[in-house]
Amino acid sequence: MKKLLIMLGVLAMISPVLATSITYSEGWEYSGGTTDPAYVAAWADNPAREAIATAYYRSGARSLLVDNGSSYGVKGQTHVLPTAVKGTDASPLVLSTYMVVQAAAHRQYLDFSLELANGNVVAPASGTANVVAIARSITLNGQNARFFAYDGDSWDDTGDAITTYSASGPGTGKYWKVQITVNSTQLLWALYDGAGALNASDTFPLASGVQGMFFDRINIRHPGAANAAVHVAYIDDLSLSGGEIIPEPATVVLLGLGLMLLRRRVT
Ligand SMILES: [Ca+2]
Ligand SMILES: [Ca+2]
Ligand SMILES: [Ca+2]
DSSP states (O other): OHHHHHHHHHHHHHHHHHTOOEEEEEOOOOSSGGGOHHHHHHSEEESSSEEEESSOOSSTTOEEEEEOOGGGOSEEEEEEEEEEEEOOSSSOEEEEEEEEESSHHHHHHOOEEEEEESSSOOOOSSSOOSEEEEEEOHHHHGGGOOEEEEOSSOEEEOOOOOOOOOOSOOOGGGOEEEEEEEOSSEEEEEEEOTTSOEEEEEEEEOOGGGTTOOEEEEEEEEOOOSSSSOOEEEEEEEEEEESEEOOOHHHHHHHHHHHHHHHHHHO
């Protein structure tokens, strides 16, 4: 009976810890671009076709500029999360950001990939990796720039594309919201227009290797366009929420000590 009570007590202590979800957001409100220590601390830059922009933003006064000129090759930035997190059916992991494309030509040509990764890896053009992602890509499908979802072993064509662009200026209504939701076995992708209305969504099965995977970083990449023109978009209000985090080692140690003390009391 006592052992049962101890087990129940320990379970009661552990379960709130395991159920903790993540809340992370990024608005790129840095003053100095990629040389700003605050920016560098938050995102590891793979120099340097990103910059903090002030002409376009969805909220605050700044956003992240993604400049996709063809000569630059693969560029991007990575944010390592304070703790790894996985999506479950009870608590899916939701990653979203807003983007605005500066001009019609950029809408056609921009390469952009938003990724959740386990370790220092990126979504490959083909093959398996510990990543889930959503991308719009001239590399994958030419100038139509539809969105593709990477489910751990392949890119799936959503058949969906952004249909408007913005000529200039700030404003929430111009930004498309790109979102991926990860549960234990599926990747749901959704696209919302500038008014917040659902524009498109699809569900894809996760490859077995990434089912139940703990992800520890967010990647934003631009793989490099195949066209010589500049391709510019602005990213703002990134959010990662939900899921279940790994308990901090200190928490696990405390729980272990608590268990030992309980056992001593009984014996
Ligand atoms: Ca902002
Ligand atoms: Ca697949
Ligand atoms: Ca679709």
